[in-house]
Amino acid sequence: MSRASAEQLLSDLGIESALDEVGRYVVRQRWSGAAGREVRSVDIEDAAQIADANPALLFCVVAVTWDDGGTSRYALPLGVRAPEDALAERSPEYMITRVGSGDDARLVYDALGDALYVQWCWRQIRDSGTTPAARGSLVSERAGDAQLPPEDEPGVRMLSVEQSNTSLVLDERYFFKHLRRIEDGPSQELEMATALRRAGFNSAVPVLGDMRYERDATDSPLVLLQPFMHNATEGWALALTSLRDLYADAEEQGQASMREVHLAVDDQGGAFIAESARLGSVTAGLHLTLAASALGAGFEPLPIDAATLDAWADSMTHDLDVLLDDESPQLDPLREARSSLVARFDAVRELPAEGLRIRVHGDLHLGQMLRVSAGWVILDFEGEPDRPPEERRQRSSPLRDVAGMLRSFDYAAAVALAERSRPGSAEWEQLVAYGDAWAAANRDSFWSAYLHSVGDSPLLPSPGATLVARRAFEVHKAVYETGYELGHRPSWASIPIRFLLRGVT
Numbered sequence: 248m249s250r251a252s253a254e255q256l257l258s259d260l261g262i263e264s265a266l267d268e269v270g271r272y273v274v275r276q277r278w279s280g281a282a283g284r285e286v287r288s289v290d291i292e293d294a295a296q297i298a299d300a301n302p303a304l305l306f307c308v309v310a311v312t313w314d315d316g317g318t319s320r321y322a323l324p325l326g327v328r329a330p331e332d333a334l335a336e337r338s339p340e341y342m343i344t345r346v347g348s349g350d351d352a353r354l355v356y357d358a359l360g361d362a363l364y365v366q367w368c369w370r371q372i373r374d375s376g377t378t379p380a381a382r383g384s385l386v387s388e389r390a391g392d393a394q395l396p397p398e399d400e401p402g403v404r405m406l407s408v409e410q411s412n413t414s415l416v417l418d419e420r421y422f423f424k425h426l427r428r429i430e431d432g433p434s435q436e437l438e439m440a441t442a443l444r445r446a447g448f449n450s451a452v453p454v455l456g457d458m459r460y461e462r463d464a465t466d467s468p469l470v471l472l473q474p475f476m477h478n479a480t481e482g483w484a485l486a487l488t489s490l491r492d493l494y495a496d497a498e499e500q501g502q503a504s505m506r507e508v509h510l511a512v513d514d515q516g517g518a519f520i521a522e523s524a525r526l527g528s529v530t531a532g533l534h535l536t537l538a539a540s541a542l543g544a545g546f547e548p549l550p551i552d553a554a555t556l557d558a559w560a561d562s563m564t565h566d567l568d569v570l571l572d573d574e575s576p577q578l579d580p581l582r583e584a585r586s587s588l589v590a591r592f593d594a595v596r597e598l599p600a601e602g603l604r605i606r607v608h609g610d611l612h613l614g615q616m617l618r619v620s621a622g623w624v625i626l627d628f629e630g631e632p633d634r635p636p637e638e639r640r641q642r643s644s645p646l647r648d649v650a651g652m653l654r655s656f657d658y659a660a661a662v663a664l665a666e667r668s669r670p671g672s673a674e675w676e677q678l679v680a681y682g683d684a685w686a687a688a689n690r691d692s693f694w695s696a697y698l699h700s701v702g703d704s705p706l707l708p709s710p711g712a713t714l715v716a717r718r719a720f721e722v723h724k725a726v727y728e729t730g731y732e733l734g735h736r737p738s739w740a741s742i743p744i745r746f747l748l749r750g751v752t
Contacts, residue, residue, distance in 0.1 A: 253294035253307070253381045260303050260327050261347060265355045266291070268344035272357065273311055273321055278411050278427040280633060282734050285314040292320065293462065295380035297367055302334075303327040304364050306378075306385060308429055308460065320429035322460065322469055324358035334361060338405070359413045359425055362403040368425070369401055369417060372456035372472050383462030385469070393455040395472075411632035421455070422473045426629075429460060432636040434468030439606065439628040442546055448536040450529050452476065452617075452626045476624065482526065482616035483659065489519040490663035490685060497681045498667075498674070505680065512684045522623075523656070523689040526616060527696030529623045530652060534645040537605045538706050548603040549642055551708070555604060556595050559644075563592040563723045570730045577733070577740050580748055588747060591722045594715050601708030602716075604642035609634075611648040612655035633731055645706060646713070649697060650720035653690050654728065654746070660686040661742040670741070722747065 257263040270289035274281045290310045297304040309323045328334055330345055330352045341360025346353050358364035371378065371387035373395045378385040389395060401418040415423045440454040458470035497503070497511060513520075538548045567589065571582050581588070608615070609630030617624045630639030660682030668674040698707075707713045728743035 251296065251381060253291045256294045256296055256305060256381070257291055260305075261351065261353065262325070262327060262355050265344050265346050268355070269309060269323070269325075270311055272343045273309065273323065276427070277735055278413065279311075279319070279321060280411070280428070280734065281311070281313075281319065286311055287314050288312045293380045293382045295378050295385055297324075297364065297378070302332075302361065302363065304358050304361070304367070306380065308380075308383075321427050322425070322429055322467075323427070324364050326356045326358035326361050326364065328354045328356070330354045359415075360405070362400075365403050365415060365417070365423060366400050368423070368458060368470050369421075369472075370399060372458055372470065373397075375456075380460075380462075383460055385458060386461050386466070387456065387458040387470075389456040390454060395455065411629075416475050419477070420475055422452075422475045424471045424473070426468055426470070428632070429467045430636045431465045431467055432640070433466065434459070434471065435609070435630055435636070435640050436471060436628040437468065438545070438640075439608075440473075442542045442606075443533075443536060446536050446539060446542055448533065450532060450622065450624050451628070452624055473626075476617050476619055479617040479619045479624075482522075482613035482618060482623070483655075485522065485618060486519060486613050486656070486659040486689075487663050490660060490682065491666070493681055493685055494663060494667055494678050497678055502677065503680075505684075508680050508684050509688075511681065512688050520688055520692045522618070523692040524696035525623055526652065527693040527698075528700045529616075529625065530611065530648060530693075531697045531700030533608065533625060534605065534648070534706060535701065535704060537607070538603055538645075538704070545640075546606055548605045550600070551602045551604055551644070552600045556598055556600070560592045560595045560719075563595070563719060563726070564589055566723065566730075567592075567726050570726055573730070573733060575733055575737075575740075577737075577744060578729075581729070581744060584748060588722060588726075591719050595719045598712045598715060599708060601712060602644065603706050605645060605706075606640070607643050607645060608648045608651075609639050609643075611651040613652070613659060614655075631727060631731075633727070633734075644716060644720065646717045646720045647724075649694070649717060650724045652693055653717075653721055654724050654743075656686040656689045656693070657746055658728075658742055661745070662739075 266289045270286040273279045274284065274286060291307050292310040293308040295306045297306060305325045307323050307325050309321045310318055312318045332354060335342055335354060338360030341357040343355045343357060346355060372389055375388045404416040406414045406416065412427055413425045417423050434457065437454050437457055440451060443451045444453050452473050454471050454473055456472040457468065459466045459468050493512065537546065540547060571578055571585065608625065608628055615625060615627050617626060664675065664678055664682045668678060701707060708716065725743040725746045729740055732740040732743065
């Protein structure tokens with residue numbers, strides 16, 4: 248295809264007037280990370296024509312400039328169809344705007360709601376194709392040992408889960424993840440999946456192929472194709488089921504002593520407590536694999552030294568202060584507690600220089616774990632979406648992942664409780680002790696199994712230092728969660744704030 252300019256492609260389709268609505272659409276999406284920001288301007292920075300009619304499809308790099316002067320770039324494929332097209336009824340959440348009138352009226356939409364765009368991506372990955380754009384290229388590659396069937400039009404099933412990307416299922420066999428933020432640098436998930444597979448770690452979902460956007464000698468990951476895990480259940484869903492049952496039993500029981508609360512957790516939650524132990528073992532296996540010395544360039548484990556400890560403490564304190572700069576009144580109690588939170592971070596500076604820095608998952612929680620018949624598998628190695636790519640790829644303490652999982656148990660207890668009662672109500676006051684006890688039991692189960700599996704490996708420092716560092720990483724994770732929730736789900740910000748004010752036990 249010729250490299251027509253992005254402006255010419257928009258003009259040829261008669262949709263250049265849709266840019267303001269494109270900006271409004273981006274702001275509404277969770278994947279944009281733009282909640283609460285005001286758009287100054289929108290520009291189609293690059294485009295590649297995929298189909299020219301019935302429908303017209305473009306891959307676009309959309310640059311959104313905000314009122315604060317910052318600019319974010321997004322992968323937003325656009326489709327153009329007749330206004331009465333049935334796609335508007337099938338995928339209403341992907342519709343952006345209508346342009347023109349009468350016979351010239353056209354519907355502009357996010358093409359990830361259109362199976363034709365997804366099927367085009369599939370063919371590109373299967374055949375390892377390259378498509379020129381006005382300023383860059385879309386480069387697709389199938390993994391060397393991946394066997395993909397020849398179907399040109401696999402069935403597409405949309406997923407309704409809110410994520411920082413758009414995910415679909417193809418032919419009930421493949422998981423298709425389309426990243427939305429254009430970020431320079433290689434895909435951490437592709438790097439991690441390749442290294443882990445080469446090392447024989449079988450508890451991570453492999454990548455079968457990928458698509459990336461290349462421009463000016465840099466590339467940005469766009470699409471990852473992975474096996475779809477049949478009959479798999481997300482760890483988050485299993486945890487919520489356990490908690491819903493616990494809360495239902497607790498409501499029937501009425502007021503109870505703490506001893507009765509813990510007995511109820513042991514009796515009802517025993518099955519998930521056992522799963523938490525398995526999660527701890529799998530997480531330890533991941534870290535021991537990543538601490539091996541033969542994974543290749545960029546994966547070599549490094550010793551922790553005094554400069555590393557200082558850098559971690561500085562980074563943790565910086566992130567806390569950035570959070571507290573937000574004027575939200577929800578943060579007022581944390582402003583008062585700043586000194587005690589910083590003390591957690593400063594304690595890291597006094598630790599002995601022990602243990603290893605390794606590549607880590609970076610955003611490990613119950614939603615990133617799938618329970619299959621053979622056990623638990625780990626997915627989504629992209630790291631925390633609100634951190635820059637270079638930071639996500641830095642070596643860190645394995646306790647950063649541990650902290651994410653431990654925080655996830657608290658989150659599950661709080662979310663399941665919020666489904667049933669209003670904070671501060673009599674029902675909430677009765678049930679909160681059960682949630683806290685459930686979270687504590689599962690945290691202990693995960694942590695004990697993790698330590699047992701790590702054994703006497705040099706991965707962690709001495710036991711006392713390990714506990715101090717773990718607590719600091721938990722507090723740091725809760726600081727990140729608070730900022731994330733204020734930007735995306737303000738009603739959930741109370742969950743990490745409550746943890747920070749209670750302290751780490």
